[in-house]
Amino acid sequence: MNSIRVWAGILALGVATTGAAVGRAQDQLPAPSPIEKELAARATHVTEVTLDRKMLAFASKFMDDKDDNGKEDKDDQAVKQMIQNLQGVYVRDYEFDKDHSYTAEELEGLRKYFENSSWSPMVKERTKGHAEGTDIYVKLVDNKMQGLFVLDAEPKELSLVLILGPVDIDALGKLGGNFGIPKDAMKKAQKEATK
Amino acid sequence: MMQTSPVPATPSKPGWLTILGAPLGLAAIMTPAVLLAAGGGAGGGFDAIVHGIESRYHAHATRIPFLGLMSGIAGIATHGGVHNLHLATFENFNTGDKPVDGDELLGLVEQRAGGNWSRMIRETSRGGDEQTLIYIRPEAKQIGMLIVDLDHHELDVVELSVNPDQLMKEAREHSHHHHDTDADSDHDRNDSDSN
Numbered sequence: 276m277n278s279i280r281v282w283a284g285i286l287a288l289g290v291a292t293t294g295a296a297v298g299r300a301q302d303q304l305p306a307p308s309p310i311e312k313e314l315a316a317r318a319t320h321v322t323e324v325t326l327d328r329k330m331l332a333f334a335s336k337f338m339d340d341k342d343d344n345g346k347e348d349k350d351d352q353a354v355k356q357m358i359q360n361l362q363g364v365y366v367r368d369y370e371f372d373k374d375h376s377y378t379a380e381e382l383e384g385l386r387k388y389f390e391n392s393s394w395s396p397m398v399k400e401r402t403k404g405h406a407e408g409t410d411i412y413v414k415l416v417d418n419k420m421q422g423l424f425v426l427d428a429e430p431k432e433l434s435l436v437l438i439l440g441p442v443d444i445d446a447l448g449k450l451g452g453n454f455g456i457p458k459d460a461m462k463k464a465q466k467e468a469t470k
Numbered sequence: 471m472m473q474t475s476p477v478p479a480t481p482s483k484p485g486w487l488t489i490l491g492a493p494l495g496l497a498a499i500m501t502p503a504v505l506l507a508a509g510g511g512a513g514g515g516f517d518a519i520v521h522g523i524e525s526r527y528h529a530h531a532t533r534i535p536f537l538g539l540m541s542g543i544a545g546i547a548t549h550g551g552v553h554n555l556h557l558a559t560f561e562n563f564n565t566g567d568k569p570v571d572g573d574e575l576l577g578l579v580e581q582r583a584g585g586n587w588s589r590m591i592r593e594t595s596r597g598g599d600e601q602t603l604i605y606i607r608p609e610a611k612q613i614g615m616l617i618v619d620l621d622h623h624e625l626d627v628v629e630l631s632v633n634p635d636q637l638m639k640e641a642r643e644h645s646h647h648h649h650d651t652d653a654d655s656d657h658d659r660n661d662s663d664s665n
Contacts, residue, residue, distance in 0.1 A: 315594070323592040330588055333606060333613050336634035455591065 308388040310381050311367060314433060317376050318369035324455035326364040328440075334454065335359050353446040358453075361440035366455040374430040379406040382428055385435065386410060394424065398467045405430075411464050413442075420444065425460045436460055514584020516629040519618065520558045522582040523625065526574075527565055531558040531627070551637035552630055554614075560625040569598030570620060579603055579618050587616055599623075611635075 315321045326334060335358040338351065371377075398411035407428040414422030425436040434457050438450075444465060451461030520531050534540070534557050545553035572594040580589070586607040593602040601620040606613050609631055617628040 319596045320600075321592075321594045324590065326590060327588070329608070330590060330606060333608060333634075334590070336613070337638070 307367075308385060310384045310388070311435075314369045314377060314381065317371065318433075319372045320370040322366070322368040322455055324364065324366040326454060328362050331358050331361050331364060338453065350446070350449060353443060354449045354453075357441070357443040357446045357450070361438060361442075363437075363439045364454050364456070365435070365437040365439075367435040368455065368457070369433045371431045371433075375406055376431075377406060377428065377433055382406055382408075382426065385426060386412075394422070398463070409460070409463065411467060414439075423447075423464060425464055427457065427460045434460060514582050515587075516556045516558075516616070516627065518582040518584065519579055519616075520627050522578050523560065523627070526578055527560075527563070529560045529563055529625075531560050533558065548640050549636055551633050551640050554629070554631040556627075556629040558627045561623070563620065563623050563625040570601060572598055572601050575601055575618070575620070576603065583616060587614075 335355050338355045338358065369377075393416070394412040394414050396410065397413050398409060400410075401408040407430055409428070410424075410426040412424040413420050414424075420442040421440065423436070423438045423442050425434070427434040427436075436456055438456075448462050448465040450456055451458035523529060524531060537555065537557055541553060541555035544555055545551075576592065580587075583605060587605040588607065589603065589605050591602065591604040593600065595601070599620070599622045601618070603616075603618040605616040607616075608614070612631045612633045614631050615629070617626070619626045619628075
């Protein structure tokens with residue numbers, strides 16, 4: 276009887292540990308996809324920004340949440356607060372010297388690499404006859420946005436933005452321009468999310 | 471009157487402190503020498519990176535005279551916003567016919583940087599003539615920043631400590647002062663126009 280209890284205890288501990296590890300893995304920033312290495316080799320200019328939770332907390336200190344008169348700016352404070360609560364930010368930007376230096380298959384591979392069952396597509400914008408377009412996925416937990424993934428493919432530029440953690444829609448637009456996050460992509464995501 | 475007679479000197483047995491003392495003393499003398507020979511100490515960082523670049527690329531860093539003084543002045547001028555400034559610059563950085571391999575430079579910097587540094591930004595160009603690596607690490611109330619920047623034939627390595635709160639305060643005050651000066655000069659201009 277005792278040995279059954281011991282085994283049940285070990286099993287419960289194992290399940291709990293595995294669950295915690297899976298949960299943690301989903302909150303962690305992903306390792307670069309093999310496709311990214313290929314894109315980087317083709318790109319003329321590559322920008323990589325990787326910020327985990329600890330780094331975001333420090334980086335947010337460089338965000339000014341006061342106006343010129345030293346008074347607190349509520350909008351900027353909301354952005355700063357959101358950044359401090361994020362789990363991670365992952366940005367990759369590839370610039371090419373020729374149009375469409377990436378294929379539709381590569382874009383599909385990137386989408387598949389980043390999405391999983393907890394991510395839902397919010398925007399799917401395509402240009403007929405070309406691989407370029409914009410994809411926005413959101414991670415919803417209890418109807419709250421807990422992550423955002425943007426894949427923006429322009430003729431000579433490809434941008435990936437992955438934000439993990441609670442996302443404040445109102446502050447989202449202001450996040451653009453910080454930490455290498457493209458302004459237009461964030462404004463687009465904010466516009467679509469508020470529809 | 472009492473007289474003390476000298477105690478004849480007798481050879482004493484070596485105590486445990488004496489036995490341990492010799493190797494400990496030797497270790498204390500040898501450790502810094504061994505660590506320096508290994509390339510900049512256990513903590514790695516600025517010196518280790520500069521030495522690594524010098525030996526890998528057969529280049530010689532130009533030391534900036536009075537940099538310690540300048541660092542002190544920067545600390546005073548920014549009221550502690552920026553201090554511990556270290557700078558090494560490689561002028562005419564030339565790797566021969568081959569462009570700088572970004573992955574190799576990254577590996578060298580990360581190997582030599584030592585613990586606690588987290589990479590925040592990496593920018594690379596295909597030709598290898600533009601490489602930027604920015605690392606941060608927490609330092610009590612400050613943030614340590616380590617920057618390695620290659621721009622064609624100039625490579626700079628910078629390490630500094632930043633107090634974000636103080637720096638933002640200084641920036642705000644400067645901006646406020648700048649606005650005031652602009653407003654004053656506009657006012658003076660308007661006065662002279664009316665005269």
